[in-house]
Each structure stands twice: as C-alpha cells, then as structure tokens.
Amino acid sequence: MALDVELAEIRDFLARHAPFDTLPPDVLAELPRRMTVEYYRRGRTIITRSKDNHSLFVLRSGAVDIHDDQGTLVDRGEAGDVFGSITLVLGNPSTFDVTAIEDCLVYVLPEAEFRALTAAHPDVAHFFDEQRAHRMRGAVAKLQDSGSTSAMLKTGVRDLIKRAPITTTQDASIAQAARTMKEHGASSLLVMDGEQLAGIVTDRDLRNRVLAVGVSPERPVREVMTAGPVVGDADALAFEVLLEMVGRNIHHLPILEHDLPIGVVTTTDLMRMVQASPVYVVGDIQKQSDVEGVATVSARLPAVVEALVGQDASADDIGRVVTAIGDAVERRLITLAEAELGGPPVPYTWVALGSRARLEQALAADQDNAIIISDEATDADLAWFEELARRVSAGLVECGYPTCPGDVMATNPRWRLRLQDWRQEFATWLTQPVPDAILQASIFFDMRPVHGDSGLFPELHHGILARAPQSRLFLAHLAKAATLNEPPLGFFRGFVLAKEGDHAATLDIKRGGIGAVVELARVHALALGSPAVHTATRIQAAIAGGIMSEEKGADLTDALEFISYVRLRHQAAQVREGRPVDNHVNPDQLSSFDKRHLREAFAIVRSAQSAMASRYPTTFM
Numbered sequence: 001m002a003l004d005v006e007l008a009e010i011r012d013f014l015a016r017h018a019p020f021d022t023l024p025p026d027v028l029a030e031l032p033r034r035m036t037v038e039y040y041r042r043g044r045t046i047i048t049r050s051k052d053n054h055s056l057f058v059l060r061s062g063a064v065d066i067h068d069d070q071g072t073l074v075d076r077g078e079a080g081d082v083f084g085s086i087t088l089v090l091g092n093p094s095t096f097d098v099t100a101i102e103d104c105l106v107y108v109l110p111e112a113e114f115r116a117l118t119a120a121h122p123d124v125a126h127f128f129d130e131q132r133a134h135r136m137r138g139a140v141a142k143l144q145d146s147g148s149t150s151a152m153l154k155t156g157v158r159d160l161i162k163r164a165p166i167t168t169t170q171d172a173s174i175a176q177a178a179r180t181m182k183e184h185g186a187s188s189l190l191v192m193d194g195e196q197l198a199g200i201v202t203d204r205d206l207r208n209r210v211l212a213v214g215v216s217p218e219r220p221v222r223e224v225m226t227a228g229p230v231v232g233d234a235d236a237l238a239f240e241v242l243l244e245m246v247g248r249n250i251h252h253l254p255i256l257e258h259d260l261p262i263g264v265v266t267t268t269d270l271m272r273m274v275q276a277s278p279v280y281v282v283g284d285i286q287k288q289s290d291v292e293g294v295a296t297v298s299a300r301l302p303a304v305v306e307a308l309v310g311q312d313a314s315a316d317d318i319g320r321v322v323t324a325i326g327d328a329v330e331r332r333l334i335t336l337a338e339a340e341l342g343g344p345p346v347p348y349t350w351v352a353l354g355s356r357a358r359l360e361q362a363l364a365a366d367q368d369n370a371i372i373i374s375d376e377a378t379d380a381d382l383a384w385f386e387e388l389a390r391r392v393s394a395g396l397v398e399c400g401y402p403t404c405p406g407d408v409m410a411t412n413p414r415w416r417l418r419l420q421d422w423r424q425e426f427a428t429w430l431t432q433p434v435p436d437a438i439l440q441a442s443i444f445f446d447m448r449p450v451h452g453d454s455g456l457f458p459e460l461h462h463g464i465l466a467r468a469p470q471s472r473l474f475l476a477h478l479a480k481a482a483t484l485n486e487p488p489l490g491f492f493r494g495f496v497l498a499k500e501g502d503h504a505a506t507l508d509i510k511r512g513g514i515g516a517v518v519e520l521a522r523v524h525a526l527a528l529g530s531p532a533v534h535t536a537t538r539i540q541a542a543i544a545g546g547i548m549s550e551e552k553g554a555d556l557t558d559a560l561e562f563i564s565y566v567r568l569r570h571q572a573a574q575v576r577e578g579r580p581v582d583n584h585v586n587p588d589q590l591s592s593f594d595k596r597h598l599r600e601a602f603a604i605v606r607s608a609q610s611a612m613a614s615r616y617p618t619t620f621m
Helices: 002-015 025-034 086-088 113-120 120-144 175-183 203-211 238-248 269-271 281-289 293-297 301-310 315-341 379-398 419-431 434-443 456-470 472-484 510-528 535-546 550-576 593-614
Strands: 036-040 045-046 055-061 063-069 074-079 098-099 105-108 167-169 188-195 196-202 253-256 260-266 348-353 368-374 416-417 447-452
Touching: 002 025, 002 105, 025 105, 025 113, 055 113, 063 416, 086 196, 098 293, 098 472, 105 113, 113 120, 113 419, 167 175, 175 188, 175 203, 188 260, 196 253, 196 260, 238 253, 238 269, 238 281, 238 315, 260 269, 260 419, 281 293, 281 315, 281 416, 293 315, 293 379, 301 315, 301 550, 315 348, 315 550, 368 379, 368 419, 368 456, 379 416, 419 434, 419 456, 419 472, 434 510, 447 456, 456 472, 456 510, 472 510, 472 593, 510 535, 510 550, 510 593, 535 550, 550 593
Parallel strands: 167 188, 368 416
Antiparallel strands: 036 105, 045 098, 055 105, 063 074, 063 098, 188 196, 253 260, 348 368, 348 447
C-alpha cells in the first residue's frame, strides 16, 4: 500500500509538469514504475561534462545549475524541470555539467524507457525537440556574442534616419531651394513630383552647378538637381548602403519605403559608426585604373574576412560583405573592359549566379556569371560580348576568382544569350525537365543583376516566377536533388568523413550542409513564386507561405548560420596560417561544443529534407 501511495504521488507530480502533463492517464499511471528515485546532496555533480549520460532526470525538489564547456552558467533548474535530454537526443558525451546547488530529490528515467516514451508520444518528443532547438539558437548566439561586433554590421538604415526628408517641388527656384536648406540646416533637399521622388539637390550641387558657372538663382531647381538619384531601401543594413555610396562616389542617399522617401543618410552619418570597415576596400577598388590594381586591392579580402570572424560578426553578415566586395571587383573589371572596347552595341545585363547572387559568398569561391543581351543584338554584335566576357573572366582569375569547373560563366556561349533565348532556356527547364539537366541548371535560379541595363533582368525574372509554381514535375526533380544531398551524418550521429584523396578524414561542410539548405530553400521559394534569392529570406517566404512552420524555419535558419560560421572560422584559420582556403573541415580540430552543435545542425537539415521528400514524392522518379 505504501508503495502504491508513493507511486501515486510521483504520478500526480508528473501530471503537473511538462511534458508529462500531455500523457494519457494510463500511461502516466504506469510511468512512475519505470523510474527510480535518487537523492543528491548539495554540491554533488549529477551529470558530468565529457562523460556519458544515459538517463532523463526530473527534479522533484531542490535546485541545480547547468554550466557549458566554457564554465558559463546557461540555466538553473527548479522543481518540475527536466535535464539530461540533450545527450539522449543528440548523443554522448555530455557538453554540460549539472550540479546540485541545494539538496535534491530526483526522479530518474532510464534511456531505454525515454526512447520508448518519445517514440509512442509525439507531444513528448516535440517537447524535447524544443529543448534541442533552444540549445541550437543558444549555440548560434554564443558564437556571435561579442562586444567587439561592428555596429555597422548590425544597424539598419532606418535607425540612422533622425528626421523626415526636407523636400521641395521641381518648379521651386534655386534660391528658394537654398533658403529651405538653410532654414533646416540640411545639406541636401529632395525634389518631388507629387509624392514621387524626382531628384536631389545638395550643397555641393549649389556650389558646382550654380555659383561656379553663374546660373541664375531664379531658374527652377529641376535644372540643377540630380534626376532619378540612386536610392536605398529602408530595410537595408548600414554597411550595405555605405558600400553602395562609396562604390558610386555619392554622399547623400535618399531612403525609400514602399517607393516613398522617408529620409536621407549621408556618408558622414555612416562613417561616424566605424573607424575601419570593408567599405574602404570597395572604395579602393573603384579607384583602380587597371586590372592589376583591382587584383592588388581584392587580395585584401581574406584579411577582411579574418577580421570579421575575429569580431564575431555573423556568417550572414560576412557573406554580404564578401559578396559586396566581389560585386565591386566584377563591376570595376566590366567598366575597365567597356572603356577599352567602346560602349556596348546594345543594352545588356551582367548577372551573378549562385552564392554571390544569394549574397552568401565565402572565400574559395569561383566564377559563376552570365550575360542577358537585348533582343536587338545582331550576330555581329555578339562578338563584342564574347570579348567582354573573355576580358572580365581573365581579370577575375587575376583577382583570385578561379574559373568555374562546370563552365557556368559568360565566356561559355550557352550562358551569353539574348533575352528571348534565355526565356526559351528557362521554359525548357520548367516544362520539359530532365534530371541531369535540372541539376546543372539549378544555379540559374539563383540570379542577380550586377551591371548594365536595369530592365532586362526583371523581364526574364518575372516570367520565371510566374511559371515556376505550376511546374510540378520540375519542382519534383529539384526536390529530389535537394533530398539526395545528404548531410555528412551517420546512422548513429557520427560524422561521415571523406575516405580518400587530398581531403581524407574531413567533412565537406559546404556540400551536405550549406548546399543542402540552399537547395531546400530554393525549391520552396520557387514553389511559391517568391522573388527571394537570399536563403534565409527564402526560408521566411516558406514560413509565410505555409510550407514550413515558424519553428522549423527558425531551426533551419539557425542551422545554416551555425554551419556557415564554422566554415568561415575554418577559412579564417587557413588565412592566418597561410594555407589554401577550402570547405573541408577536420572534426579533430573542432571543440566538443562545435561537434555537438554541428551534429545537431546536420540533423535539422536531414529532418527538413525528410519533410520535403514527403511534400514532393520522388520515389519513382
């Protein structure tokens, strides 16, 4: 009878605490028989870091502290809390110490019973998966937590705008515009056509375009304004717009939200935030008069990445910086080539493909680019673009961007096409998909304009987005390719390492990690007709479109960030040591923290692949 009373007390206690409160009454009544009761005196270690744990602990009374492998207090457990599940879910050894800070009474469930319970009751399994997700997000935060992180990489442009834009009309006189600027203490004035931005006039314009050349101050301001000025987006980051401003040698940038101006930022506003920044690399690139000079400046990129990793900038932010510098290199090389060849015979757009199109470029990146040419081009005109591609590609090699092994470059005539031919190419991929061709073509669905005519790319892109959601067979082929690119994780959560070659005993962290997430996000975005190209933005689109839950989307985003950061830190170490940069990580050089959370990140990717396989059945393809 005493035993039954004790078991009933345990049952009643469990029924008041998650996740046991979701169990059916009969299961809850039987569970105490599977558990033992342990007593731990204050100061005793219950779970020891670097040692195996095979039990789930439920704290009945007392309190425990949980410390990570750096000795940092990460959690404090009180009555009703559970601990030990991380090792049961992710595998041993433990990366945490759990120590009693008061005398503790603990209910202990053996590993075998834990696995049977979670297998039979999805709600319980979900609860412990939530704990794992919390640890994943904590791991990402820990990697990035540093007081030295550059404010430039975290601050949004919206946060820099301190007042509404100062405006005037196109018909206002130059004198009236100058008085308005003086009254508001402004160095620039937005010139409006109704609610739309028509131009901008700055104090420099008043000096150079009015006073220096004797223009009457009674003339309308539209005659001296900069019409159709370069603008920034309110949701951009500060460093992105500063890169744009330095690259174009402009000092005032109107900021738009929903096509309406909400303010102006200046280079002075932005430069106050930093003493040194990657923007100087971009500025120096723009000043170079030959390929050799561009190559000299671009050689500073690895050091920039090393510094950013040292500042604990996020992998996403670093990817944007590397991309922006790559864009600047490519634009300058194109401009230099155009100057030597003469202006283009017809409009064209040079586009980036792959990781740089997604704003996710790292070190060790090769060339991926193409050219969209106006349909006006004659066969004779095409020779000009062939020579442009040859010169730019050779310049990129000199600047440290090797040629693409798959020949996905503008030097390949297959990827240097008129607009109508690009439309036909994409139509074939979408309506008559062949598995091998789809695998090779997937990179073209990550495309972003870098230089040239602003209208050609939207014409092509809008058509692709309109057709993709209806192209079910194409999406199924793409989904199959995404699910076959498995993370390097074995059945028992051990890493799968390369067995031979130059990279034996290492993890290809790009192919089955970063690449797998990229492919998953691409399929979801195209299925929704989303214009997003950046992978994290594509995941957000999948959440908004109901394809992926917010929880799973956050997990996948965190997994991508963690894997990407491990890669960048690996590459930064190679830079410091003067070794060639690659994507192959030796797990023996990772901390236990990194190994544990890398396994967890790979498991998240694998789970997302399983969900995709269910959404797009590919068994018989």
